[in-house]
Structures are given as structure tokens and as C-alpha cells.
Amino acid sequence: MTDLTLAVALPLLAAFVRPLFNAGALRWLGQLIGPVVLALVTVILFAHWSTFSEPFAIALGGFAPPLGIAFYVDRMALLFALAVPLVTLLLWPGDDGADGARRQSLTLLLAASLTGLALSGDLFNLYVFYELAAVASYGLVAGNGSSAGYVAAFRYLMISALGSVVGLLGIGLVYFKTGTLNLAELATLGNELADPQGLAAFAMLAIGFGVKAEMFPVNGWVPEVYGAASRRVAALLAGLASKLAVLVIVRILLLMFPSDEARQLLLVLGILGVVSGELAAYQARDMARMLGWSSIGQLGIVFIAFSLPGEAGLVAGVAAALHHLVVKSALFVLAGPWGGAIDRLRGAATVSALGAGLFVLFALSLLGLPPLPGFWSKFLVIGGLADAGTALHYLGMAAVLTGTVIEGAYLLRVITTLYAPPAGSPAPPRQRGSDLLTAGLFGIALLAAAVMIDPLWQTLDALAVSGVDTAAYQQTVLAAQEAHP
């Protein structure tokens, strides 16, 4: 009963039944459903991660892959799939009442869809899970009841729905040319997708999946949504959901469009993302939107990293994505009470020293202070760029380096305000215990990663080797045909 599809099915089941547990005696049971299911899914995934030997495929519904939908489970998919329930558990919205139940079931739906995004090996199935994640996040963004939340959610819905229309056009194009949806079979038809129409399909798919991945042209929604939504929802979206969307784009890049033009497109969009994100974050004056723009900049770096050819790109990309996942989620959690104007936080370190200390730790890791993992991820990204060696890659290197300097400017502005003597008039807001606990757990994860950086790097290297190897992907998925006739 520890089949991997439970990781998608159980949260969906929990989400469906969660609103039923709202009456009277069942209320406290309702509160427990979410965390218990997520914990169970984490255990299943961790069991698979620890006993992982070589990638395998699961044919959904017992139908052999090219016909039915296949889940492809390799180290990269498992790593991201494991991160989903874990981080959702950490960022669990614990509130009660009818609306609380709805928010919790939406969070469960988001978790199920993200796990699905990580594991699925079918193009339209990825689209459906992406759409489920999108609708769940509209609900969560609009869920905190503020009028700004409604307008932000509507604008986000419009951008994402339009992106999905473009994505659907892309899928239509792919189906027109190849007649199949399974990523493995599409990988075998590489040459049919290499012509201009194929690349146009890639551009459309990239934009379709890019909205949630905060890709350059389609991330207009980020400052409004993270400014208006509640911070834990923002942490979930910025930290977790964006990474999974990036993973989907990378899977499509690796399997269907391994050409240089596609990589170059991601590199250019990444550079533009870094520049626009970091510049806009520099002039932000409230913490929530600053973190929003900063996440655009960081995801620009993730895109640049994944656009690098070969294993180096995958290792750098996964390292940058994981590091940003931990740091940005924690910063958004800290931005809960501190989300307002930055100069209102004057002297906040005296009020909650641990919160300020954690903020400094995450800021230093973002800026790449050596022992912290942020430095090693930046080391890998820029190392890959230097190895690639074309003019565009040097431009990317310059963008990432100046991006870090800009980041240093505005993060230090916040840190010095935190530690400045309190202004006295409105007392700076205090951190809540639950937020500190969550941010503290993320901090411990960061420090643990800093200590055992080398074993972590070896696992990422192994992950990259099997990730880049598309021949093995095709072989394992299409071989499943013989296994289940």
C-alpha cells in the first residue's frame, strides 16, 4: 500500500472530505485530517527516496504508457515530490471555521497537484495538474478576505488563464505534429519537434507553465498577489509552486526540445527576470512586495541555471531551486507580522531578536556568504555560466553578479533598519511564535545543508546524471509496455 500514486490520491481524497468535517463533534477531527494525510504522504515519499535504486515508471490505470498516463519516478522527481508535502506541512494554515476548512482543502488540492506535477510523465496530465494548482492558488489568494486580495486574485486569474490558453495552443500544436502525449514517446520523436513549429510550441508551453514559475514576461501578477495575499499562502506560492512549474518546463526542455534555441530562450528570459526582479525589489518600500520582486529575481537565476547544457545545468538548477525554496518560504513566513513598510520595522530586533537573527541568516545565505548553501548554489550557477563561455552566458554571469549586489543593497537596508535603535512612536510589530517555529525549522534545514554540503552535492550530481539521460527515460517508460500488456 505504499504505491507512489497515493502521494497524489490521498491528499485529493482528504480535500474532498475535508468540508464535511465541519459540524460539531467532527470539527477537531477535521483539523487533523490535513496534517495526518500530509505526514503519511511524506513518509511514503521518504521511504521511496531512501530505498531508491533506479528510475521506474508507473502506468496509471494499468494501461501501457503510450496509451495511458505514466508516472516517471527518478531521483529529481522524487526530490521535488518529497519537498511538496513537507513544506506544505510546515506552512499549514491552521485556522478554523467553515472558511478555514475551505482554505485547508484548497491547500490539500495544491499539495496534490504539485506532487502530480513532479511525478507525471504525460503532457496533458501536467496541464491538468498545473491548472488545478492554479485554481487552488486563486482561491487561496482570494481567501484572506481583503478587497485587494479579490482584485489581485482576479488579475492573477486573468494572466494565468490566458497563459493556460496559450499553453493549450502549444499542446494542440504538439498533438497535431506528433499525435501522442506521453513525454517518453515525444522524446523519441525529437526530430519532428525540432522545426520552427516545434519551437513555437515550446515557446507557448513555456509561457503556459511560466506564469506560475514567475517567468519574465508573464510575472506581472507577483507584486500584487504577494502584497495582498496572506504570507503563508505567499510562501507556498513563491517557495514551492514556482519551483514545480520550473521543473515541468525543464522536463519539457530536456525531453521534447533539447535544442540550443530552447535553452537560449530560457537563458534570455532568465536574465531579463533577474534584472527586472532585482531592480524593482531595490526600490520597494514594503517587505511583502520586496520579497515578491526578489523571488522573481531569484527564479530568474534558477531559469538561467537550468538553461545551461548538460549535467552542470541540472545540478546548478536544482541547487538554486532548493535553496530558494527554503530561504524564500522562510522569509515570507517572517514577513507575516513584518510584511509592512520597512521603515516601520525600526528597532524590531530589540522586540524579537530570534526573528531578526533568522532574517539575517537567510539574507546572508541569499547573498552567498561562503559556508552557507547559498554560496555553493551561486558557485555552481556562475561556474556553469563560465564553462559555457558564449557572449550570452557572460551576459548572464554579469546579470547574476550585479543582481547579487543589488540584493545586498536592499537586504542590508532592511537589516540595518531592524537593528537600528527603535523610533519609539509605533512599537515595531512582534513575531508570532508559530511563525518563528516555522522559520526556525527552515533555518535548521539551511544550517544542516551548510554542514553536510558535500553529500548533498553528490546526491544532486547523481540526480543530474540520471536526469539528463533521456534515453534511459524513454527506455524505462516504454519498456513498461511489456510489463503490463
Add this chain to the structure above:
Amino acid sequence: MRNIATLLFLGGLAFLLIVITGSLDFGAPPMRIGTQIQAATAGDVGTANIVTAVVLGYRGLDTLGELSILFAAATAGGLVLGSAAARARPDGGFILRAGADLMFPLLLIAGLYIVIHGHLTPGGGFQGGVILAAAFFLPLLARPGTTPGHRWLMWIEGLSGATFIVIGLLALYRGDAFLTPLFDHGTLGELVSGGSLPLLYLAVGLKVGAELAGLLMRLAQDDEVTS
């Protein structure tokens, strides 16, 4: 000025799409998996309507995803509109009330028919479910006062969603993959054929019906003060 720029880009996009689709050979699709599915449906799934076989059998997870998207939309709608106290609206006119009473049973039967015959004739859980939603909603339109409680709608919704997944899990319990069709296929074309697919479509139909009815009711309510 901005509109002109947008119109230019729209023209560009249209031209682009035409160029892209121009060279696609319409009418002769490669159908790499289409032909295999058409050939294998009778044996693997045993339903007359191949589209249903694809929707519930070959790509069953898509439909589960689709179901949860609809559930997410309804829940988010509930979250946004909340359970505002509905202001009593005057009853619909006599014609509306009479028509509603007459149409309600007919709609119910039509909806159920389409749901149950999903695996034989075109139609199925989604289409039938929508008709059921209209059927549940009609009396409320006629007599706004009598608000059938959201409660049992919510229970139908939750339970039918749960049955869909439980049927999937049963297959898992038996050792097959998730969402493998259960029971034997029976003779093709008969009402009782296609194994567990009709049950799945029934669950889909009920869930879609209850969900959309709830959504319609919430939309139909007026806020305390109409701004």
C-alpha cells in the same frame, strides 16, 4: 495609444498562428495512439463510447484532476462569496413556478439518463451532471424562499468525490495500478458493461451536479444590501 499597440500585437499573433497552422496537414493526423486505443478499447475497457473509455480508463487521472479542479473552483467560490445571509426574494411568477414544477422531474430524468448511458452513447458524467445541477437549481429559482440546505448538497459532493477515489484505491488494494477499471467488462453495448466505468461516471455526475448547484445557489443569493 496603448490600444493601437495591442491591436498591432494581436495582428502579429494572428499572422503567427496562421503561419504555424498553415503547414499542419489537416485531416490526416498521425494518430500514434489513436488507432491503438480504437483497436484496444473493446478488449481492455469494453465500453461502446471510446471517448468515455479514454476519459475514464486510459486517462482516468485527467478526469480525477478535472473533478478536483471543479471542486477547487466551487470551494474557492464558497470562500470568496462566503455564506452571506440571503435576503428573501419574492417568489417567481406563476408561470415560472408551474414551469419549474413541471420541468424539475423531466430534467432529473434527462440528467440521470445521460449520466447512466455515458459509456454507450455520447454524453456522460460531466454533461449529465450539469443538467442535474440545473435540475437542482430550478426549484430554488422558482421559490427562492425554500432554500434546500447546502448541507446535503455538500454531503453528496463529498461522498461522490470520495467514491471516485475509493474505486481507484480498490484497484490499488488488489495490486493493480491506481484507477484500473474493476469487475469484468460484460458484453459490449449492454447497459451493464465496461466494468466500473459507469459507476465512476455516476460519481462524477453526482459530484458535478451537487457542486454546480451549490455554486448557482450561492450566486443567486443577494447580499444583504445590493450596492
Add this chain to the structure above:
Amino acid sequence: MTTQIGLVFFIAAIGLCVIGIGGIVLSRNLFRMVLALAIAEAGANLLLVLAGYRWDAVAPILSAGQMPAPMVDPVPQAMVLTAIVIGVGVQALALTLVVRVKQRYGTLDMQLARERMNAEIDATADVTPPRSQERPRGERPLPAPAGGAHD
């Protein structure tokens, strides 16, 4: 003659998509944007179904157990079925948001709604918007306009 009809359908699909996208980007009224979104999605769905069409083929329904004639590709139809219902789900959610925006901000104009949203976000974060026209913060009042207050 046969490829003629293909062109017609392609024109329909692309036309619907472009009109839908144009509608979303050009219209200022929130409600009209939702309508335009529905049209765009219809266009995309149409393109998907076109991907499965085969000349002189029949609907993919088995009669009496075997294929009466060459059948159209069923897979895109399954996909479109899901896409249509997704479309209506998203549309329903969008409409609930539009109702709430109208109730809270009293307007359906995207321009005004955005300004009031940004004002509210700035207010909750208690940040003065970048190019604010409000009174400068200093104590000394602005000098009275020259020539007495005649405006």
C-alpha cells in the same frame, strides 16, 4: 477543395483565440474580460479537436462491438472535454471574484479597481505610494500660490 475546409476551421479557431485574447487585453470592464476569456478558451479547444479530425471518418462510437468505419481520433476529444469543464470552473470562480470586487470597490473598471487595490496594499503596509500627490510631510506649509487664492 478538401483542404479548403481545413483552412476555414483553422481560421475559426485562430479567430476565436485572437478575439478572446484581444477582448481580455483591450476591455476595461471586468465582466467583459471574463466573457472574452471564455471565447479564447473555446478557440483553443477548437484547435485541439481539429488535431483529431480524419477525412471521411465517423464519430468514435463502437456499434455492435467493432469499428463500423475509420474513426476520428478520440484522445483530443477526451482532452477537450476536460478543458471545457476547466474553462467553466475558472469562469465561475472569476465571476464570484467580479461580484466581490463590485461589492467592495463599487466599480467594474479595471483601472479604478487596480488603483484602489494598490492604495489598499500601500495603506495596510503603511507605505506612501511612489508618486503620491499628497501634502509633503514637512511642517512648513507650501507657500500660498502667487497672487492670492484666485483659483
Add this chain to the structure above:
Amino acid sequence: MIWLALVVVALTLGAAVAVLLLDNLLAATAAASAVSLGVAVIFVLLHAPDVAMTEAVVGAGLSGLILALALRRLGLARLDVGPGGGRNDA
């Protein structure tokens, strides 16, 4: 066959353009339903009965109903189009 297709496509595109140009939102909603009906007919021409039925029921039927209910809730469901009324009110 081709003439039928041409007529239906022309009608659908006309209705789609009408959705954007009509002042009265209720009329625009009706146009939107007309569009999805047109698309449903095109699906029938393409031998996709399942999809045609879904499009008709869900597109024309349900979405039209939801849009009308929303208009009623927004207080814009007025058939008479005053001068500039309903165009895009403040």
C-alpha cells in the same frame, strides 16, 4: 458541407466580435452563449458528438446561466440600454 461550415464559422466569429462591441452586458452574455453554440455545431461537423454535447450544455447552458446570475447580482441585468448606460460604469 463546406458552405455549412462557412456559415457556422462566420456566425460564430460574428458573435465573438459582438461580445466585445455590444454595450449592454446582458446582450454580450447572450452573444457569448451564441459563440459556444456555434462552436458546438462546429464540433458536430468534426464528428465529435461528445465534445459538442459538452460544449452545448456547459458552454451555452451553464456558463450562460452563471453569467446571467452574476449580472443579476451585479445589478446590471437591464435590457434597456440607456445612453452610455452599462458601457463601463464608474
Add this chain to the structure above:
Amino acid sequence: MTGSLDFLLLLSVVGVPLAALLAPSVVGRWLLVLLYVVQLVELALLGSGDGARSAVSFSLLGHSVGWQLDALGWFFAMITVAAAGFSAAYAAGEWGTLNARAGLSLRWLYVGLQVNVFAMLVLLAAGDMVALFIGWELTSWAGLLLMLLAGGEAIAAARRYIVYAIAGGMMVLGGLLMTLAAAGSLQFDAVAAAIPTVGTSALWAITLLFVLGFSVKMATMPFHLWQAPAYAFSPAPASAFLGAISARMGLFAIALVAIKLIGIVQLDRLYLYFDALNLRNLLAWVAVFTAILPTFVAMKQNDARLLLGWHGVGQGGYMLLGLVMADSLGSAGGLLHVFNHATYQAILLMAVFAVIHRTGTADLNRLGGLVARMPLSFLAMLIGIIGLAGLPPMNGFVSKWMIYRALILEGQPLLFVATVISTLGTVLSVYKLLHNTFLGQLRLEHETVKEAPWSMTIPMLVLCVVVFVTGVAPGLVLEYVAAAQQALGLAPVAFILGGIDSPAGTLDMIWVTAILLAGFGIGAVLFYLMGGRSRRVHQLDNYAGGHFLTADVRYQYSDNFYAGLMHRIRPWYRGSFAWAEEALVSTFGAIATAARGFFEQANPAHWVLVGTTLITTWVMWHALV
């Protein structure tokens, strides 16, 4: 008993929590000073030349990261630990208790000092380029820790510093990874072997990135605006320590990378169009301008700490000039100047902070006449400014002489003239410092001022002895400078106890000092023994212009000291660099607001449409072409 590098690193790591525990109590602080002494002894035991290798080494991301202390690193490490020890001693006594009461957190101060020492040891003992970069980043951030303590305008100066430091760090990281791409490995020998095979354009990029990145901390010309305020406004021991040695980490790194790894032969491959304009000449001219401009800016300062801060920047130019000569005499002069500057800069800063400790102000326009009240501080500052100005008996003269000699030998007359101008600036501003603080008329409010407490004067006086002794017998230090030169692969300087004895020129400071003292001796004899009776008059008993002047009458004005000179050269002070920095920051703000404009779209989906069209066209055009 040879010491071990691991024990030294372990000692400095353990020092950090120890500092946190012991800092608040006076006894604890003296124990910390003892800890520095122990570290110094451990370092001395390690010995300069034998390149002690640390057993601790990690394999990180495929690169093996280890630590090894060669002669160059040992030389800098000795200065660092000694400077830290003196600064800690300076703050251990009354200064600590008084300032703790005034709100300064001594715990953070001593932890910061120890963290700085550890970071610098990690940098100086780097066994490969990854360890070098880790040490570099740790040093930049550790410097920030000390600067943030004082609060007030120190925070703004610290923020400006850290943005420069991160920019420098990122340039170095860029250079590091381009070397990795070129050389395939980051071990010193592998890089040194691979550099000749690198193309000139790649070599240009690598060298420029490294040199510019390291010179941010050295505060050479384009990056010199941050250092004076940042070092001046931090608390006394931090300012003394940072002023003395922290900026020289940049010189160490430039020496290690530019001279040892890339090497002079490869550096000379880099020239613009014709041979004269090669990189080393450009660096020499940058170094010379870095020496000239700050000294004249220092002349304008009214705050003693800022004046000394600007001098720190100027002296950095000297060291870089010496190093860039890359011959035996010039580079020895540069490296020796690091030691000399560390000593007299520490003395001067300590003296100024002693004056602040007693009078509460460092404003040169509101001080004067303290020579009678604080004689020992006066003596220390006198010796310090003699060293800073580079006058014979003190060690400053030796290293400046060697640099001048090297300039003449290398045939660079223009550079020689420019360096003399900067020395002129130094002498003028240094005299202003001494006169306005100690000479002239004593202020009423300073009448009751006593000499600085012993805990502050003893470190100053010990340093004065060091300055004098190494002035008289520079050979003591030149021995280790020669070893450092060998570690760099340069020809070691031929030194004797008194100075230099080489065919290129001899300098014997023992004779020079003997002649000087003989001159003073004759003067003293004439004055004391054979002269008429001189009557000691109380400082405030003054008679001028026909009537007695009571203390409250201001008859000696020291503010706006160089009025005449300033009047003539005022037009030159256009502050163009400060204006350039300001312009850069404001244009940056404008671009940032423009970037925000991108996100301020009225209708949300505009960019989706534009993005789709542009990206699809670009990709398709790209695939077609």
C-alpha cells in the same frame, strides 16, 4: 617545538565564544589580550618560511579545500594578530568600562574583533582559491560586524561599505569561476600552470576581475570613497584594528593572485596597443593617484579620525605602487610599508581616541594646547606623524625610501614626482593634526584634562618603541619581507640589519639615526648647558601686544588651518568622485522605478500577449535562420 596551523585556527575559533563570555569584565578583557598573545606566540613558533600545512581539508563540490600558511601569509598574519592584540589591550581598561556604560556592547566588540582575526587567518592561510574566496567573503562581512557597533552615521557608512564589499566579492567570484573554466581546477599550482595557456582576452577578464575585486577592499582610486568614514566612525579598538590591517588584506590577495599565480611575465602580456601602456603601468598610475588625492582630501578634514582614515587610503596607494614595481627593492618597500603603516596608523588612531576619551571631541577646530595636559599622548602622536610623514628615524622613512629608489631605478621619473607630491600632502595634513590637537592655545574646558589612563597609553608607547626600533634596524622586519618575496617568486631584497646593502643602493638606518641623534645631542648641549637661563612659564600666563591675556581670550585661532593654501587650491576640490557616486545611485533609483513601471500594467494580461508574440517570433526566426 614547531606550532601547528590547526591549533592556531582552533585557538582563534575558540576565541569567539570566549570573547562573548569574557568581554564584559575587565579581567576577562585582559585574558582576551592574553589569548591574542598566545596566538601571536603560536604563529611565531610556526616559523615564516616552512609553509605549515593544516591537516584539516574538505572536498567541497569536487574541489579539495585546504589551508597552508606560506611566508607571505605568515607576514600578514603576524601583523594582523599583533594589531588585534594591541587594539584589545587598548580597550581592555578604563576605555571599555566607560564606553560600556555609554551603551556600546563590549561583548559584540570583542566577538567582532576575534571573528575578524579568524576570518583573516582563513584568508591568509588559504591553500587554494576556494579557501581564498571563503576567507575573502568572511573578512568583508566580519568588517561589517565591527562597523555596525557605533550606530548613528556609522550605520550609513557601514551600509555603503557592504555594498562596495559585495560588489568586490562578486567580481572576485566571477574571476575565480572564469579561472576554473580556463584552468579546470582551483589548486594554486594547477592555476599557475594553466595561466600561460589562457588567451589574452580571457586573461584580461580574469586579471581585471581579480584586481578590481581585491582593490575594492584596498580602497584604490575608483572605490576609495567608502573607507575613511567606515573606518573612522567605528569604535576606538575596531577603528585602530581596521585602520591598521583590514584594508591590507586586499594587497595580500592582489600579491597572491596577480604576482604569484598569474606572474609578472603573464601580466606583461596584457597591454593596450603599445607596450608602455601595460597593466602594471596602469596600476602604478592608479596607485599613485590613490596616494595623492586622499592626502589632500585629508588636509581638508576637520575630524581627526576622518583625517587619519583618508591617510589610510593614501598609504594604501603607496603599498600597491611598491608591489606593482615587482622588482626586489620596490616590492620589498611595498610589503615593508604594510608593516610600518600598521604600526604608526595604530598609534595615531589610539592617540586621537585617547584625546576623544578625555575631551569627548575629535573636532580639530575645538581642540588645542593639550601638550601640557597629555604629554604621553603627544609623544605618541609625534612619533606616529613622523612615521606617517616618512621622516628618517621612524620606520615609515625606510619603506618610502625603498619605493622612491625603486621608482628611480625602474626609470619612472613622473611616478617619482607624483609620489613626492603625495608626501607633501601627507606632511601638511599631519602637521595640522598635531598642531590643532596638542599645540596652540589650551581651551578653557580642557584645563582639567588628565593624561589618558595607563591601559591606553601603554599600548601606544610600546608601539612607539616598535616604530623606533624597526626604524633604526629595519633588517629585523626585512628578513621576513624577503621570505615573503621568495614565497611570491620575486627576487628577495639584499638586506642588512640597518637597511639595504645592494648594488642598487645602500641605506644604513643605524648610521642615519646616529648622525641625527648626534645633531640633536649637540643642539641639546648648546641649549641646556651653555645657553642663558630660561624660565619655565605657566601655559596660561601669556603676554602679547602690550597686555596680559587671560585664558578666556582667544588669541590663537587654529580652525581653518591652511586658509592661505586652501584659498589657492579650493577650485581643485570639486568632489567629482562623490558626485559620480551620487549620480550612479540616483540613476540606479530611476531605473529601479522604471523596472517597477513594468509591473504597473493597467490591464494584467497585456504582457502575456506581447510576450507570446515576441517570444514565439524570436524562437521561430531563430530556428529558421
